[in-house]
Each structure stands twice: as structure tokens, then as C-alpha cells.
Amino acid sequence: MSIPSSLTTARLLLRPIQHLDAPDVQRLAGAKEVAAGTFLPHPYEDGMAEQWIADQERAHEGGTAVSFAITLADNAAFIGSIGLDIVQSHRHARLSYWLGVPYWNQGYGTEAVGAVLRYSFMQLNLHRIYSPHFQGNAASGRVLQKVGMTYEGRMREHYVRFGRFVDLELYGMLQREFTERT
Helix, strand or coil: CCCCCCEECCCEEEEECCHHHHHHHHHHHCCHHHHHCCCCCCCCCCCHHHHHHHHHHHHHHCCCEEEEEEEECCCCCEEEEEEEEEEHHHCEEEEEEEECHHHCCCCHHHHHHHHHHHHHHHHCCCCEEEEEEECCCHHHHHHHHHCCCEEEEEEEEEEEECCEEEEEEEEEEEHHHHHHHC
8 A cells, every 4th residue: 555645735735654753743742632632642751752653654564554744734844643544354444633732723633634534535445434532522523523424423431541431432434425525
């Protein structure tokens, strides 16, 4: 599976994640506010960014994942990450993404998710994309709704986050639903 050199939106450039991104990943993903709404570990210790990037590269080489750095098109600033964990035998993928706190509530998540959905269905020819988020992360739910994903249900007390059980909300989209929207 080949990652395109980049995906573009009106304001973003999504490019393959690189080792040079590690300091930005460490700085932005290390915020407790980011970790609270995502599956990212906290504290985000030294070396974790480098290990995560290496893991992403191995998964890509194995055909099980695609990861992009989310950068601003006008100045190339790294603002977050978006990726797919792919199961080729079922033609589906789990979509996950995060943005650094300074970049919240500006529509960047919606733009990035839209671009990756397009890539998933049009280039990778996947049948289904799904994305879970913690119940308390309403902003992520709004992103998934805005791009047309369907709410599929709640997994009650499915995950332990900061010492307590939290529910996961699940959204999904089928390739034909994406095609009907475009």
C-alpha cells in the first residue's frame, strides 16, 4: 500500500508522518487536555513520540496502517495527526485523529477527516470506516457528524481513562454512503 505524498484541503496539507515530527508530537500530544479526549497516553514521556512514529512506519510497511501529519498549508506548522488502522481482509479501517489544543474549534479536524475519508474510499477502496471517541469528547462527535458519519451506538464503560470507566461513542460510514454524498 502506498501513501500518497500528500492530501490537501483548503487550509491543510496532510503528509506522511516523519521522524522530524517527534518534537511537535511530544509537545502537542503531551497536553493532558489532548490525552483526556483521545487514546493517547499521559504523561507522554520522552521517547514515546519517536517510538510511535517508528510503530506507524512498521504498520504502514505491513499494510495495516496509514498515518498523516496534519499541517497548516500556509506555513507547514504541525498541528496534529490522523490515521487509519486497516484490516484489508474486511476492507475496513478505524479512523483516529488528534489536534493540539491551540488548533481546536477551528474546523481543522473536519477538514482532515473529510480528506482521509475521500482517500479511504476513493483510493484505498475501503468498504467501511469507523471511528470511536470518548463520550466526554463532544467535539470529536461533532466532527464525525459534520462529515456525514452515522452514529452507531455506545459501548458502555468500555475503556479506563485516568482511573475511571468511560463510554465510547461509535460512528461509521460505508463506501456507498460516501459516494452518495459526493
